[in-house]
Amino acid sequence: MGNPFDYNTEEIAWCPGCGNFTLHKTLKEALTELGITPEETVFVSGIGQAAKLPQYMKGHMFNGLHGRPLAVAMAIKATNPELTVIVNSGDGCIYGEGGNHFNQQILRNPDITVITHNNQVYGLTKGQASPTSDKGMETPVQIYGVSNEPFNPIAAAVALDASFVSRVFVGDQEKTKDIFKAAIKNKGFSLVDAFSPCVSFNKLNTFKWYKENTYILDDSHDPTDRMQAFQKAIETKKYPLGIIYRNSSKRTFWEATMIYETNKSPLYKRKLNMDALKQFIESKKEL
Amino acid sequence: MGNPFDYNTEEIAWCPGCGNFTLHKTLKEALTELGITPEETVFVSGIGQAAKLPQYMKGHMFNGLHGRPLAVAMAIKATNPELTVIVNSGDGCIYGEGGNHFNQQILRNPDITVITHNNQVYGLTKGQASPTSDKGMETPVQIYGVSNEPFNPIAAAVALDASFVSRVFVGDQEKTKDIFKAAIKNKGFSLVDAFSPCVSFNKLNTFKWYKENTYILDDSHDPTDRMQAFQKAIETKKYPLGIIYRNSSKRTFWEATMIYETNKSPLYKRKLNMDALKQFIESKKEL
């Protein structure tokens, strides 16, 4: 017992059997095994069932707006690179409302880990389709079945040349833990798309369904090969699990930020050089 | 002389030498050659230099907000499928501010043509980096050079399985015209990423640069092969031009909309069935 990230909350608001429970447990273990402490960790989330996770974690918490966690997380890391920044939120939050931040944070390559609890549905708002819902799935809004193509976060992230792209099924806890650890260790934008069943609203993609429709990538897959990665990314008959792509050669956002070139300390510890400011003002004698 | 899409405006607000002029001319020709009339065409745009194009075109015009043309265009086509809907806007507008609409409209597959005037810079606001700016490009904001990875619209669209994905360089007018025609004819979401030099603010990607750094795909490329397409999409040493990917098997948004199943007429021509409504109200005797 007694994981350092256990947080004393009266009650967890998820449905019994929800995939979020397993993910929650696995993440705590992964962090502990990496030797990371709650004091150095910020859990960032949006709004949704998944996004409640930080409520149940010891650590710093920024439980912000629906759709916006990646923007916030990027800024947190950029202003204090000493923190470990982990985003937990739903497929609706990260790929739907927050789709632009997803694209554009990948391009910035902030050193954060993004775990999408992908239950292929809007859980908290009670069962509408999410961007990742399978075609044909019927919901109270999509009464004739979903007609949009499902968003493929893995293919999109490979296309955007993300630093670390992976998929897990939370039912497979050991594998999930390994990937969480690899993602957190990776320097750069790490995506873990985590299949996580919603027992209340997704009757299509159940625990059993995920078991049957996924497989674990073996060693023959070379995640540093972008073409291979894309090949795996677009497989949908059975979804491959594991590290699908990685590109470790990329500079992270904060490394690319000049002010950290020689001084790594977080902004809150720095002091404005008042003399420099005064000199600078004096120097504005010309436009 | 005398293209049907010529529009009598005193003055065109682009800089002499701007790629938008060629694009403008080529698009008018393509439309005319397809036998499309201004009366049936809606030009939709956002805000930017590129987005001014509809101002100089005979036809219907919806010159809306920066970043939002794809949302508007989708709705126009969905409510009146008889119209030909063409979006012209900038790389900042479509891939930057409007990035989420780009992703998610592709997933809906509305039958619209999207022409991104990709000058790899924010023209109208005077030269800041755009999402497609090359790494290292220096601008008044990116004073140490762009550090973000450039957004690769072709790879992203292939990853999202867009119906039609192409790239042109406006300097090559014949090829561009062919692609415009193919894109407009394609039923579904058609992307034309059009390299279009900005002579005022992009000193890196000039007319000459584009000439030297692009090549036209030959017949050996099979655009229906998604893997091949992705391979071409991530080529950046020299950018391939042409139809990079197509998937014609996809249902368009309006085809997937039940109300068009038997009746194709636009919504403005339809009348509410008042008797059905009254009966329906009477029937609400139970929850």
Add this chain to the structure above:
Amino acid sequence: MDDLSIVLVGAAGQGIQTVEQFMVNLFKMTGYNVYATKEYMSRVRGGMNSTELRIGSGKKRVRAYVDRIDLLIPLHKNAIEHVQHRLSKSTIILTDPDLINQREYPDYQCIAVPFTKIKKEIGSKFMNVFAVGVLSGIFRIPEKSALQFIKQRFETKGELILNKNINSFNRGHKKGETLKDIIPEMEKEPNVINEILLDGNQSVGLGAIAGGCNFISAYPMSPSTGTLVFLAQHSRKFDIVVDQAEDEIAAINKAIGAWYTGARGIASTSGGGFSLMSEGLSLTGMIESPLVIHLAQRPGPATGLPTRTAQGDLNLALNAGHGEFHRIIFAPGSIEQAFFLTQHAFNLADALQIPVFILTDQYLVDSYYNVPPEDMNIIGIRHAFIETDSEYKRYVYTKNGISPRGVPGFGEGFVRIDSDEHDEWGHITEDLRGVREKMIDKRIYKKGLTISQIEPPIPLEPFGSEEFDTLVICWGSSYLIVKEALEELNDSQIAGVHFSQVFPVPKNTKSVLHEAKNLLLIEGNATGQFLKLLKLYTDIDIKKNRVYLKSNGEPFSVEEVISFIRSKIKGGK
């Protein structure tokens, strides 16, 4: 007894909402005027939620929330605690001994009913239908018709499930019948049987359909989601294009795109989603696009309390969007008004080419009652777009500032709109003195004139006593609560007035309000947003201590309103 309030309390996932639905139907089909509302937490399982069901005796319509609980059905061990502040000596509690120790509640009349026994014997899913049975028994609902209803609801679920439900119902009903006498018998009103049942979300949806709405692009958000669901479910019948938007920004831009082609779009959302629509709203101002916005309020700021009620976004609706342009804001006070005003919103938006708001809140959208179908006033669709000729200019200067609106493909003209400042043709302009100034006139002054000439579709007139010196002002969803409070008070010196059009303020506001010596105001926010609006536009300045503000997320109750009024007429007029 005139009316009864029955409250069920349980955790999310226990099926309280099924009981609510079933009982509303059963009460109504038995001939009781019925009303229901719920309060619930933002979670799918656990927590503690409750539903209030009210029935009226005979002709008495019940349509408002009361604190009072006559009969309490706690389905969870924490249930009583959850509503304890609403209990009184006369409350009867059906306690399950396995959940609740009667002796801990000596102040109330507890009667043992073993709800959870069903759990063990038939299955946990059937406890709620057992409760339906118990209530049916107590309230003398004819067993046959109740059973028929149950059967119909579970028909498609397979025989096993169906039978278990029937079984549970029967057992409940039997138990209920033994308890008949705990509650005085209520008189039935046969006419009720032919009335219809709607909640606020449905009535907005139905009003939209009757108003010609045929396009919705919306992103789910409590408490507005019901309107999207309703329109989606009837989309095929009523020719509605439905799109679940990728975000609220897309939603409003798509709705505007739909109006552009001559369709009628609605943007339906809650505060946070509406905040994101602020730029799109401004676009309607510049391009003079009609738009109807359903803004279902919940407490903010930010995510706030997603499933609770509030009237805290009036200021936002009034001022959202950069730059200056006009709007109309309706705030329906009842199911009928929601239906009626939503239709009007579409016609007015079209006629005036401006955004029109339907400002509801969680309380209104989640409340049901029975309505005579003839009270659902259909006003008809008045399209305002025209067939264009080849000389058509979208923004042609006209006397009243309204330029006829063409749509692409209808007529020979081109429909050219621009978010930049533009000339009559819709072409971008930088002619500041020539064009810009005229366009401002068009957008603001002239239209303002037009709007101020519009009578609110529901005239502003006092209700309650005809002679009065105290006038209780309310707006939006508190209407029926205030109305019942005044009926209860039955004081010939007190009347109420309800604003269902909050902006522009109805022309006769001043004269109506000046009739009273003592003005009281009730609204569901912490800063007095309507209070400010009144001050600004009518110069009537009600003192803060005459205003009852509540913003904790609960609706007002009839009792609270009564005691507020009492304290103000007794205290110091």
Add this chain to the structure above:
Amino acid sequence: MDDLSIVLVGAAGQGIQTVEQFMVNLFKMTGYNVYATKEYMSRVRGGMNSTELRIGSGKKRVRAYVDRIDLLIPLHKNAIEHVQHRLSKSTIILTDPDLINQREYPDYQCIAVPFTKIKKEIGSKFMNVFAVGVLSGIFRIPEKSALQFIKQRFETKGELILNKNINSFNRGHKKGETLKDIIPEMEKEPNVINEILLDGNQSVGLGAIAGGCNFISAYPMSPSTGTLVFLAQHSRKFDIVVDQAEDEIAAINKAIGAWYTGARGIASTSGGGFSLMSEGLSLTGMIESPLVIHLAQRPGPATGLPTRTAQGDLNLALNAGHGEFHRIIFAPGSIEQAFFLTQHAFNLADALQIPVFILTDQYLVDSYYNVPPEDMNIIGIRHAFIETDSEYKRYVYTKNGISPRGVPGFGEGFVRIDSDEHDEWGHITEDLRGVREKMIDKRIYKKGLTISQIEPPIPLEPFGSEEFDTLVICWGSSYLIVKEALEELNDSQIAGVHFSQVFPVPKNTKSVLHEAKNLLLIEGNATGQFLKLLKLYTDIDIKKNRVYLKSNGEPFSVEEVISFIRSKIKGGK
């Protein structure tokens, strides 16, 4: 002559802004008080733009826009038409015979100067430097120092370009010297040479730096882009993290994320971008995050007039964001105020944990003048975050409603914030009566108290005549225009008062305004937004015909203000 107004008119791309920049520098280094402002179209080439340069004689500072043109330099054939309404008999025009036919303008004093000759002889890019030369000659700017300046500016462009520029300058200067006598000689003031030059955008940027700002994420948008550019350019020197945001929603959320770690972020944008930030603003309300917002106004609605000026987003700044929470709005009236108030904004935001606005507009951000460096008042950075202990609760109840703000990693505590309603620990709650009500108090009432106790950093006090019966009210960027108008009027019965803090309204507003019999108000919008704010919060209701509203995108001019005031003091007081 006390001061002179020189106006250059030409198309975008003709390099007028280079002339403006060079001349501002050269005038100043020669010892003239100088001022410049521009108006331009939203395009990179073509159209018609103009710049006004003013110089004062001796100690006379010039800091406001006048319509009057003493010396006009039209560099394009359409140039005169563009400013014709501003010309008078005494205007001298330097007309190029190849562009303009003098005979068409018999009412003005035309003097032939062949600007375009340079085009043919040296190249079209050098016409502007030729114009600089002409002006230098006319205004007796020492040739040596001007040449040195030119050299310095073109140093990096290669010898060929440098020489052509020198050549063009020399030819211009020579020509200019022959025209010396067309303008009376202006007295110099040597102290000016040591003063500094800033425009509004730079002074906001500099104020931000002095206020400890070390994070900006912004999406370019006129007229706010200058602040982003300024901060980016000095990012390394002053430890600023710069991110060009993907959109404005990201920008505000990132700024809030930065404050969360103890950095100081600014959101800088214009109306449309700010509309998109409305939800993020509401987030600051709920999580009690500090934030500074620079909202540089331009005319709306929607895209409107991107490069023009307006004061039309006050209502929006006041009301943006769903739900209820507090904010402070500063509207600087000068370069010095912009610098000073931006610093204050950071300290106040931090101390009170609320959003603070700097409301500027295109006119202010695009205007320059010389300022004595000692008028740039540095107030110092007061960080309000604390080192946490292990018991730390982010939202602990306190007497004044402000809970000490911790930042992650500083101290032993956990910093937990939530956009849902939350308890002291930041944990999501649905405790309506217990927690929600207390948190509302915290966010609204108590903080309101705190805010109302804050004296505006720049006290509200009349300027102009000490005794007065007419008081001219203004806010934001029109300050120096009104000030100059009053100086010109020089009427002992007229004073002005400028609100640099527009919300909350300064406590002494009523008493200051009640001193006057006749209140006049000037603001840059069509509906009187500050007028309403005054009415709402001070009960002072100025009649519409005492208000001068202008919203066509131009700034106010000194002359317009004068004639407005005249008409109101003559007509009917």
